[in-house]
Amino acid sequence: MSEMQSTRRGRPGYDQQGILDVAVAAFNEYGYDATSIGMLAERLGLSKSAVYHHFGSKDEILDRALDTALSGLEAVVEDPLPATVDQDDAHAVARLEHVLRGAVHVLVDQLPAVTLLLRVRGNTEVERRALTRRRAFDRRITALVAEAQTEGTLRADIDASVVARLAFGMINSIVEWYRPGGREGADRLADDVVAIALDGLRRRSGDPASTPNS
């Protein structure tokens, strides 16, 4: 967000966000380590030194990109439910469904940054800080699952942290194949994820007949 291409003056060139977009795309394409500053400079039509004018180090570029993804995800768990379905006996499961849908949307809206985040392994200090924030996010999801199990709306025969990990494993895997402009929109995709995770794929007696809509 920040300033867009509103009132930039002086010599034309890249601002930090413009360089960031190109860098994240390259990191996702080749991997962070395999992407040199020289390659970024080439893609930007700049020299290496010009890139170093905008960012102090390669690590700093990564840091900024990961913050974009993490901020988006953190906003999802902090976003309270629009108080429509409030205060009944399915409060936690409704919040969980809300969070699952929100996560799918963040993932689709910030696809490059989230893709980068999910490939971080913790080999540098910047990466370890990002993983710490990711784990805090995971703990909040696990707590939400446990709450829904306690209120009786979620099956309680599977460990809450395993549920949280598998559910978000399913969501996170979307970055491996989702491409904007495809047939599947974010809303539809969120519907599919929620349908599988909460209600399951198996058709039970009493289900209405349905046909594929691809």
Added chain:
Amino acid sequence: MSEMQSTRRGRPGYDQQGILDVAVAAFNEYGYDATSIGMLAERLGLSKSAVYHHFGSKDEILDRALDTALSGLEAVVEDPLPATVDQDDAHAVARLEHVLRGAVHVLVDQLPAVTLLLRVRGNTEVERRALTRRRAFDRRITALVAEAQTEGTLRADIDASVVARLAFGMINSIVEWYRPGGREGADRLADDVVAIALDGLRRRSGDPASTPNS
């Protein structure tokens, strides 16, 4: 498999499999690109040249490791169901469940190799060949899902390829957190995956009460 530590003769040292194990562990820890032959040599207690005696290139090590994972997964889809539940109206869904469980087991048994496979992005010829084999595997899963939808045992309101991708996204995400020797065994984990994917997390009226068993 092949020969194990049976009848090796001559100067003691590593065979290809021994080097492979160390290499895959290092690739997973630091990433393939960030792992130098020098680091492998150091871990093995050998020189760089000694490593090049066993493998012609870094790429060849990767190729062999990916083949291990892919062979395991391919064996799962080719493995016919033990003909117990054969020939009823739930043939395809039973085969799908069998494949889901088999995939979890391969993933747990060959954790390092599968982990490596799932991080391949297709930047070299070796990686692209591996991705081609992975896509062929995905297509067979999608076909199985479509078959189960046609026979009426799986809900048909979600595109078969989306179902296949999300289900295997959930399974594949296990490599991100599963560690051998943990509380969760492979069988138990496969139960959990099948329970969520096929029956869903939501508790429905009529479900027996249950308690967590962590």
Added chain:
DNA sequence: GTCTATAGACCGATAGAC
């Protein structure tokens, strides 16, 4: 089968001119 030594290329980062 393992070693030392070295080649040739590329890396991240800096200095300083314009």
Added chain:
DNA sequence: GTCTATCGGTCTATAGAC
């Protein structure tokens, strides 16, 4: 804000002795 030039370091791979 962008450039050229360059430093010190690391990488994959090869050559050849033992």
